[in-house]
Amino acid sequence: KAGVTQTPRYLIKTRGQQVTLSCSPISGHRSVSWYQQTPGQGLQFLFEYFSETQRNKGNFPGRFSGRQFSNSRSEMNVSTLELGDSALYLCASSFGTQHYGYTFGSGTRLTVV
Amino acid sequence: QKEVEQDPGPLSVPEGAIVSLNCTYSNSAFQYFMWYRQYSRKGPELLMYTYSSGNKEDGRFTAQVDKSSKYISLFIRDSQPSDSATYLCAMSVGGSEKLVFGKGTKLTVNP
Numbered sequence: 001k002a003g004v005t006q007t008p009r010y011l012i013k014t015r016g017q018q019v020t021l022s023c024s025p026i027s028g029h030r031s032v033s034w035y036q037q038t039p040g041q042g043l044q045f046l047f048e049y050f051s052e053t054q055r056n057k058g059n060f061p062g063r064f065s066g067r068q069f070s071n072s073r074s075e076m077n078v079s080t081l082e083l084g085d086s087a088l089y090l091c092a093s094s095f096g097t098q099h100y101g102y103t104f105g106s107g108t109r110l111t112v113v
Numbered sequence: 114q115k116e117v118e119q120d121p122g123p124l125s126v127p128e129g130a131i132v133s134l135n136c137t138y139s140n141s142a143f144q145y146f147m148w149y150r151q152y153s154r155k156g157p158e159l160l161m162y163t164y165s166s167g168n169k170e171d172g173r174f175t176a177q178v179d180k181s182s183k184y185i186s187l188f189i190r191d192s193q194p195s196d197s198a199t200y201l202c203a204m205s206v207g208g209s210e211k212l213v214f215g216k217g218t219k220l221t222v223n224p
Contacts, residue, residue, distance in 0.1 A: 004156070033211070033212075035212075035214075042201075042214055042215070042216040042217060043157070043201065043203075043212075043214040044214075045211035045212065045213070048211060056211050058211060090156050090157070092156075092212075101147055101159040101162040102159065102212065103159065104149075104156035104157045104158070104159075105156050106154070106155050106156045107155075107156050
């Protein structure tokens with residue numbers, strides 16, 4: 001059974017640019033969540049999508065956005081990149097209707113220079 | 114005060130030792146409690162999942178939740194070098210709410 005797939009694995013971007021990250025959830029999972037992981041703050045919740053609707057949102061600025069497609073695949077976008085956006089971005093998927101825990105992908109390592 | 118507190122360690126133990134990891138939390142509305150293991154350059158992997166209070170055992174791993182004390186624990190028996198990783202506690206209010214994570218405890222099991 002395929003796990004959660006995130007692409008690309010690594011990205012280097014320049015300050016001020018924008019970036020799009022992609023996540024393919026486990027087949028049958030309808031909920032996709034995004035987290036930012038940094039050494040200083042740990043794992044922080046960005047947002048969650050369920051059936052193409054944003055259901056929950058964390059305390060991040062509007063530069064961080066996301067969407068989910070009808071096949072449950074999700075993308076997140078960060079505009080006007082700042083140095084502080086350098087982090088590991090993790091996607092997690094679940095069935096979404098009952099809590100069986102989330103399965104995480106290996107993440108996208110974003111470096112902003 | 115952070116919602117979830119976890120001692121970052123690092124924690125170093127000999128192979129075969131019993132390891133105790135724990136987290137405290139302040140939000141009494143948390144109902145779902147999880148432990149994740151994260152190896153270097155990998156995403157977190159779900160180890161244990163508990164709803165409300167009580168104990169849950171899975172092989173060498175035991176998770177305990179004490180809601181009255183707002184304290185959760187993970188015990189690892191007969192620890193192995195392959196258990197060397199960062200262990201993260203996580204919790205949520207509802208079944209599909211956001212997860213709030215501790216910062217993780219880095220564990221090294223020495224052969």
